[in-house]
Each structure stands twice: as structure tokens, then as C-alpha cells.
Amino acid sequence: MAVFIDLMLLGMLAITALRVIFLKDLFAVVMLFGIYSFLSALIFVNLDAVDVAFTEAAVGAGISTVLMLGTLALTGRKEKTNNHKSWLPLLVVVATGAALIYGTLDMPPFGDPNNPAQQHVAPRYIQDSPQEVGLPNMVTSVLASYRGFDTLGETAVVFAAAIGVFSLLGLPKRDRAAIESGLKSHLVLRVVAKLIIPLILLFALYVQFHGDYGPGGGFQAGVIAAAAIILYALVFGLPLATHVLQPSLLKVLAALGVLIYAGTGVVSLFLGGNFLDYNVLASDPIAGQHLGIIIIELGVGITVFAAMLAIFYAFAGQAERKNIP
Amino acid sequence: MFEQHLLVLPIVLPLIAAPICILLMKSHLAWVFATIISGLSFFISVDLLFATLEQGVLNYAVGGWESPWGIELRIDAASAIVLSVVTGISTLVLVYAKESIAKEIDSSRHTLFYSAHLLCLTGLSGILITGDAFNLFVFLEISSLSTYTLVSLASDKRCLTAAFRYLVMGTIGATFILIGVGMMYMKTGTLNMLDLANRIAEYDGNRTINTGLAFILVGVSIKLALFPLHMWLPPAYTHAPSAVSAFLASTATKVAVYVMIRFIFTIYGAEYVFFTMDMDIILMVLAIVAIFKCSFMATVQSNIKTVLAYSSVAQIGYMILGISLVSSTGLMAGLLHVFNHALMKGALFMAVGAVFYRIGSVDIKAFQGLGKQMPLTMAAFAIAGLSIIGVPLTAGFVSKWYLVTAAIEQQHWIVAFLVLIGSLLAVVYIGRILEAAYFKKPSELTEGKTIKEAPILMLIPMWILVIANIYFGIDTSLSVTAADTAAQWLTQSIPEPFVSIPSVVTEETIK
Numbered sequence: 068m069a070v071f072i073d074l075m076l077l078g079m080l081a082i083t084a085l086r087v088i089f090l091k092d093l094f095a096v097v098m099l100f101g102i103y104s105f106l107s108a109l110i111f112v113n114l115d116a117v118d119v120a121f122t123e124a125a126v127g128a129g130i131s132t133v134l135m136l137g138t139l140a141l142t143g144r145k146e147k148t149n150n151h152k153s154w155l156p157l158l159v160v161v162a163t164g165a166a167l168i169y170g171t172l173d174m175p176p177f178g179d180p181n182n183p184a185q186q187h188v189a190p191r192y193i194q195d196s197p198q199e200v201g202l203p204n205m206v207t208s209v210l211a212s213y214r215g216f217d218t219l220g221e222t223a224v225v226f227a228a229a230i231g232v233f234s235l236l237g238l239p240k241r242d243r244a245a246i247e248s249g250l251k252s253h254l255v256l257r258v259v260a261k262l263i264i265p266l267i268l269l270f271a272l273y274v275q276f277h278g279d280y281g282p283g284g285g286f287q288a289g290v291i292a293a294a295a296i297i298l299y300a301l302v303f304g305l306p307l308a309t310h311v312l313q314p315s316l317l318k319v320l321a322a323l324g325v326l327i328y329a330g331t332g333v334v335s336l337f338l339g340g341n342f343l344d345y346n347v348l349a350s351d352p353i354a355g356q357h358l359g360i361i362i363i364e365l366g367v368g369i370t371v372f373a374a375m376l377a378i379f380y381a382f383a384g385q386a387e388r389k390n391i392p
Numbered sequence: 393m394f395e396q397h398l399l400v401l402p403i404v405l406p407l408i409a410a411p412i413c414i415l416l417m418k419s420h421l422a423w424v425f426a427t428i429i430s431g432l433s434f435f436i437s438v439d440l441l442f443a444t445l446e447q448g449v450l451n452y453a454v455g456g457w458e459s460p461w462g463i464e465l466r467i468d469a470a471s472a473i474v475l476s477v478v479t480g481i482s483t484l485v486l487v488y489a490k491e492s493i494a495k496e497i498d499s500s501r502h503t504l505f506y507s508a509h510l511l512c513l514t515g516l517s518g519i520l521i522t523g524d525a526f527n528l529f530v531f532l533e534i535s536s537l538s539t540y541t542l543v544s545l546a547s548d549k550r551c552l553t554a555a556f557r558y559l560v561m562g563t564i565g566a567t568f569i570l571i572g573v574g575m576m577y578m579k580t581g582t583l584n585m586l587d588l589a590n591r592i593a594e595y596d597g598n599r600t601i602n603t604g605l606a607f608i609l610v611g612v613s614i615k616l617a618l619f620p621l622h623m624w625l626p627p628a629y630t631h632a633p634s635a636v637s638a639f640l641a642s643t644a645t646k647v648a649v650y651v652m653i654r655f656i657f658t659i660y661g662a663e664y665v666f667f668t669m670d671m672d673i674i675l676m677v678l679a680i681v682a683i684f685k686c687s688f689m690a691t692v693q694s695n696i697k698t699v700l701a702y703s704s705v706a707q708i709g710y711m712i713l714g715i716s717l718v719s720s721t722g723l724m725a726g727l728l729h730v731f732n733h734a735l736m737k738g739a740l741f742m743a744v745g746a747v748f749y750r751i752g753s754v755d756i757k758a759f760q761g762l763g764k765q766m767p768l769t770m771a772a773f774a775i776a777g778l779s780i781i782g783v784p785l786t787a788g789f790v791s792k793w794y795l796v797t798a799a800i801e802q803q804h805w806i807v808a809f810l811v812l813i814g815s816l817l818a819v820v821y822i823g824r825i826l827e828a829a830y831f832k833k834p835s836e837l838t839e840g841k842t843i844k845e846a847p848i849l850m851l852i853p854m855w856i857l858v859i860a861n862i863y864f865g866i867d868t869s870l871s872v873t874a875a876d877t878a879a880q881w882l883t884q885s886i887p888e889p890f891v892s893i894p895s896v897v898t899e900e901t902i903k
Contacts, residue, residue, distance in 0.1 A: 167571070170600050170603030172599045173598045173600040174578060182581070183578070183579055187460070187581030191461055214527075216455065216527060217526060223534050226410070226411065230507055230508050231541035234504040234505075234544065234545055235552075322411030325408075332404065333404065333408070342455070344456035345455070
């Protein structure tokens with residue numbers, strides 16, 4: 068049954084991808100990208116990788132769709148017709164595809180428990196992480212503790228992306244004359260948004276702090292919280308949103324998150340452990356691990372929230388500037 | 393108390409400094425802070441280089457988790473050499489950048505520049521120090537993203553197209569590397585480099601492992617701009633701010649060369665890559681074509697930064713040629729050239745940046761008659777240029793000498809001959825510029841104007857590199873010993889992990 072669902076989803080994924088290639092309407096393409104992400108999220112759920120699915124749904128289908136729409140607001144929704152036919156790119160793509168298929172020929176059997184990926188490092192994560200790290204969600208144990216250095220790097224990647232957007236687009240000024248923007252005239256939207264935004268923020272906090280026990284963590288929480296503010300900006304207009312959360316504050320927050328994460332590592336250096344060794348943060352190693360993971364997840368959440376929202380502000384600020392005659 | 397943690401500091405220092413630069417708000421403060429941090433990383437790197445030469449490999453378990461479960465940092469002579477180059481050049485470029493970016497980057501973006509520079513340094517140091525294949529990819533992403541930002545900071549709008557092209561190619565490269573690492577993981581269940589090496593050695597001619605190798609090599613080749621995947625490099629280096637060109641030309645591609653060496657020699661094993669897969673012939677042909685095609689392209693450009701960019705692609709050819717000779721002398725020549733080329737290209741791009749600072753153009757016409765008007769800058773350009781050509785008593789001569797020796801050792805007479813012919817092309821493209829500077833009358837760009845010498849803050853780092861070019865051309869003991877040790881270590885058969893590695897960070901030293 069699971070295999071059947073997988074095949075169905077994969078088939079739909081392929082159809083979506085093909086449609087993306089041939090469609091000229093970029094707005095529809097962005098929507099299809101959202102569908103593509105949701106389909107991938109479903110496949111991840113089917114593979115029992117709920118944390119990955121959650122991230123894919125929040126980042127792939129959620130925030131990146133908004134950001135791509137923000138880009139379309141600047142560039143227009145029609146793809147430029149390209150009459151220049153070139154066989155070289157096609158050849159490269161076909162060769163890459165052929166290489167990938169060739170690579171699958173000796174791939175370990177799908178879902179086999181005896182696969183190297185299941186047999187080598189994974190058993191220790193599964194068996195010992197409840198004692199060593201003490202978290203029920205071992206995905207969080209792996210990404211925040213065993214491989215916490217990778218996650219620090221990923222947070223730095225998000226920060227680097229934010230720096231890139233700041234330097235290319237800049238941030239909107241806070242005290243610019245409040246022009247009428249947003250969808251304030253739509254009563255239903257306004258009421259629903261007012262109802263739903265606090266709930267989204269609450270959910271973000273839940274995801275942030277419940278990552279130790281269930282699917283979730285800083286990445287997803289940051290994105291969800293950013294989505295709440297983005298919704299606010301969409302309905303009530305960018306000027307009001309920038310009044311609530313100033314763009315310059317976001318810059319500080321994005322930097323702060325990275326500092327919290329890396330700072331935790333430095334604190335463990337001073338307490339006599341290796342970098343990012345949470346055992347030394349409290350007298351009891353398990354309590355230390357707990358504390359460390361909560362702090363670094365908070366760092367991740369803050370940076371992701373600030374970076375995502377700042378990127379949205381940058382795009383929206385450009386679009387508003389463009390629309391003012 | 394930080395002695396046992398030295399390994400992690402070249403990554404953590406700039407990583408913490410990058411967000412602080414944003415918080416400092418003031419360009420001047422950010423400059424002082426970034427330069428100090430980078431300088432500190434340089435001293436630590438040199439310390440690590442001497443430690444690896446004395447004690448062999450050093451390792452460090454991040455988070456206290458032993459490998460392969462946690463992420464292991466590992467540094468040997470090869471990584472320590474490149475790390476010293478990267479942090480050293482970064483420091484000099486930062487000193488140089490203050491005046492240079494004042495001219496080339498909008499003042500509201502100065503703190504962003506320093507922050508992106510430090511992030512790039514973090515990424516490059518991370519790639520060099522990590523002993524984990526996926527961790528390497530994460531740091532590659534940090535350095536790549538910040539590099540695209542750095543290129544796009546120039547006030548010349550053409551930098552945006554160049555940065556976008558770089559971004560597209562770089563992302564394809566990174567994705568290929570990730571696919572390759574994924575395929576390795578699928579067959580081995582591990583990401584630790586030494587563990588991977590041991591487990592890959594168990595397979596013989598596995599198609600998934602082979603495909604993984606192919607994807608990694610193509611991905612890294614894009615990153616290091618190996619011909620014919622180099623098309624992103626000339627526009628990126630031409631239109632980037634001068635300080636960025638100087639930094640990237642002498643570090644980013646070098647680190648990618650290191651990544652290739654690491655994957656070939658440490659993870660897959662030279663025997664497998666070169667004898668089973670015959671990659672040496674492919675690499676050798678591409679390297680030689682790169683040397684000739686791109687040296688020739690360099691001779692016909694009028695924008696001097698483009699000349700230097702094409703020259704970089706050609707010089708990368710020499711490094712890859714060294715690797716493809718499949719001998720420890722060849723590998724050593726390649727590593728030595730990584731070191732020496734960083735010194736030359738850094739100095740050359742700094743000199744060109746100084747010319748842009750005074751004249752506002754980097755066209756060959758702007759250089760006419762500059763020998764008299766900017767004597768120190770042009771003398772620096774001339775000496776670094778001679779080093780590119782490979783004139784005796786410069787660093788460039790040393791690496792070419794060992795490269796020719798390695799080729800002759802392997803009885804590749806034609807290759808040795810081609811290396812010498814390639815140098816003649818360098819004579820042409822450097823000679824053209826020197827001719828314009830010293831023997832031509834000032835063009836309409838500079839005629840009648842008095843051009844002042846470059847500011848002192850630009851001259852000092854430039855001349856430090858020039859003096860290094862001469863020093864390492866005469867006293868080769870440090871550079872050659874380090875490269876030789878690194879090459880010996882890499883060409884050994886795979887060492888037994890977790891047992892026989894001399895390590896300074898053991899439980900005892902921590903307690």
C-alpha cells in the first residue's frame with residue numbers, strides 16, 4: 068500500500084515538474100512549485116521522515132512561494148519568449164539524467180533494514196540517544212547535538228542569504244509616508260487575518276519549543292512566525308507591518324540568532340568542554356544537553372524568522388517603490 | 393586554555409565576528425574589528441601549520457561526540473597550508489579594502505561587505521578544517537552565498553549579471569557535490585571522511601560509488617573553474633570590487649582545488665580514481681587545454697582584470713596538471729602552486745585595484761605611462777607578473793620547476809615541454825601590460841593629469857605579498873617542506889582511522 072502511494076505521489080511529482088517546464092505563465096509556475104513542495108512533503112511523510120516533511124511544507128510550499136510571488140511583483144508574470152534553441156543544455160541535462168539513472172543501478176534495495184545507511188551510524192542514534200541526549204525526538208538529537216555543527220553552519224547560510232538580500236535590495240524605511248497598501252478594504256480578509264495571526268504565532272512558539280518531543284524546531288518555527296507577520300503585511304499593508312516590526316530590528320535579530328548559537332558553543336569551551344558540547348552546560352549532562360538544545364534552537368528560530376521576514380520586507384519594499392508613480 | 397581548541401577557532405572566530413560586524417553599524421569600527429579577527433585567525437593557522445608539520449594530523453571532536461557519530465575536525469599539512477594562505481590573504485585584503493571599497497562600494501553597504509567577507513572566510517576555513525563530507529558541503533554553501541554577495545556589491549551594474557551567472561553555476565556545482573555525497577552515504581552509511589575512505593575501499597567498481605565520484609568531480613570542477621566549466625569566472629572577477637577579486641582569486645578556487653585533492657586522495661584513494669577510473673588522463677588533457685586556451689584568451693583582452701581572471705583559469709590548469717601526474721612530486725608541485733599563485737594573484741589584483749582607485753579604469757589604456765606616475769604600484773605589478781611567468785628568484789619559478797621535474801620524473805616529456813611553452817604565453821600577456829606602463833606615453837585617460845601614488849594602506853598589503861613572492865622564491869624551505877609533507881601524507885595508502893593517528897586532543901589533555 069505504501070509503495071502504491073509512493074508511486075502515485077512520484078507520478079504526480081513528475082507531472083508537476085513537466086508542467087513547470089512548459090508553462091509560460093510564471094504565476095502558475097509558482098503555484099505549481101508550491102504543489103511540488105507539498106507532494107514532496109507527502110512523500111517524506113510516507114517515508115516516516117515527518118521532520119523533513121514539516122520543513123518542506125513550511126519552507127518549500129509556504130515561505131518560498133511568497134518570496135517567488137514577491138519576485139514576480141517586480142518582474143512581471145510572463146516568461147520572455149526565447150527563440151534561441153540550444154542543444155547543448157539539453158545534452159547536458161540528458162547526460163546528467165543518464166548518469167543519475169546509472170548511479171541507481173547498484174543502489175541498495177529501497178527500504179531494506181540491512182542497508183548501510185541503516186546499519187552503520189544510525190543504530191547508535193536510535194539506541195543510545197535517549198540516554199546520551201535524553202530527547203524523545205532523535206531527529207532533534209542528531210541535528211542539534213550529534214551534528215550540531217552542521218546546523219550552526221545552516222544557520223550561518225540563512226544569515227548569509229539575508230546579508231545578500233540586504234546588500235542587493237536594501238530594507239524599506241520605517242517612517243515613509245503611510246501609503247494605502249494591502250487589502251484593508253476586504254472586510255472578510257481583515258477579520259479572518261486578525262483571528263488567525265495570533266494563532267499562527269502561538270503555533271510557531273509551540274513548534275519552537277516542542278521540537279524536542281515531536282516534529283519541529285527552530286527552522287520550522289522561524290518560518291511559521293515569519294509567515295504570520297507576512298500575512299499581516301499582506302492584509303494591512305507594509306507600512307503598518309514595518310511599524311510593528313522595524314526592518315532595522317530584523318537586521319539585529321538575524322545577527323543575534325547566529326550569536327546565540329555560536330555563543331552557546333563558546334560558553335561550553337569556557338566550561339571546559341569541546342565546542343558545542345552541551346554536557347558541560349549543567350551539572351547533569353542530560354540537563355545540559357536539554358538546555359543547550361533549547362538555546363540553540365532558539366538561536367536558529369530567531370535568525371530564520373528575522374531573515375525570512377527581512378527578505379520579504381526587501382522584496383515588498385521594492386515592489387511598493389515601483390508602484391508609487 | 394584554548395590550546396586544545398585551536399582547531400575550531402579559525403571557523404568560530406569569523407563566524408561570530410560576522411554578525412557582530414552588522415551590529416557595529418559603523419564602517420570604520422567594522423573594518424578594525426574584521427581585520428583583527430582575520431589576523432588572529434591567521435596567527436592560529438600558522439600555529440596549526442607548524443603543529444601539523446611536527447605532530448602530523450590533529451583532530452577535534454565537535455560537541456564532544458566521537459567520529460563517525462559526531463562531526464570531526466581534522467587538519468593535516470595540506471589543509472594547514474591552504475588555511476594559512478586563506479587567512480593570511482584575507483587579512484591583507486581587509487587592510488587593503490578600507491581605501492579600496494570607499495571608492496567602489498556604496499558607503500551604506502560597508503558593514504555588509506565586512507560581514508560577507510568574514511562569512512566567506514568562515515566557509516573557506518570550515519571547508520579546510522572539517523573531516524566530514526557533509527559538513528564540507530555546509531561550509532561550501534556559506535562561502536558560496538557570501539561570495540555571490542561580495543561580487544554583487546560593486547557599483548558597476550554589470551557585476552549583477554556576473555554574480556547571477558556565478559550563482560547559477562555555483563549552485564549547480566554545489567548540488568552535484570551534494571548528490572555525490574548522498575550516493576556515498578547510501579552505500580556506506582557514514583559521512584566522516586576517513587570512515588568513508590575505509591568503507592569505499594571495500595567496494596570494487598560499484599556503479600553507485602562511481603557515479604558519486606563523477607558527480608563530485610564535476611561539481612568541484614565547476615567550483616574551481618576547470619576548463620571548460622570556467623565560464624563564470626572571468627566576468628565575476630572582472631566586475632567584482634577590486635578587494636573582492638583579490639580575495640577570491642587567491643583563495644576561493646584554491647580551496648576548491650583542495651576539495652578535489654581531498655576527495656581524490658583521502659576519500660576515494662588515488663589508486664581507485666587514477667588507475668581504475670582513469671581520471672588522470674581526463675584531468676591532464678583538460679589542464680593542458682586550460683593552460684593554452686585561457687593564457688591565449690588573456691593575451692587578447694583589454695580589461696586588465698579580465699586578463700588576470702583568464703590567467704587564473706590557466707594557472708588552475710597548472711595545479712590540476714600537478715594532481716594529474718599521479719606522483720607525490722606532482723601533487724607537491726600542485727600544492728606549492730596553490731600557495732605561490734595566491735601570493736602572485738593577490739598582489740596583481742591589488743595593484744590593479746590601486747590603479748582603479750586613482751584613475752577609475754582598468755583598461756590597458758589607463759596603464760599607459762603609469763610606470764612613472766605610480767612607481768610603487770607598477771613595480772609591485774611587475775614583480776608579481778614576473779612571478780606568474782615563472783622567472784627565477786620568484787615564487788612562481790619554484791612551483792613551475794617542481795612541476796617540470798614531476799613531469800620528467802613520470803617521463804611525460806611533452807607535458808614538461810608544454811608547461812614551458814605555456815609560460816611564454818604568460819610573458820606575452822604580462823609583457824603587454826608592462827610595455828604599456830613603462831614604454832608608452834600616457835593615453836587620453838591620464839594625459840596632462842598628475843596621478844598620485846596609491847594610498848599607503850593599499851601599498852602595504854600589496855608589497856607584503858610582493859616581498860613574499862621574492863622570499864618564497866629564494867628561501868623555499870618552509871613552503872617546499874610543507875607541500876612535500878602534505879603530498880607524502882596524501883599519497884600514502886589509506887591510514888587506519890581512530891587508532892594510529894597522533895592526536896593532540898585526547899581526553900587527558902582536556903582534563
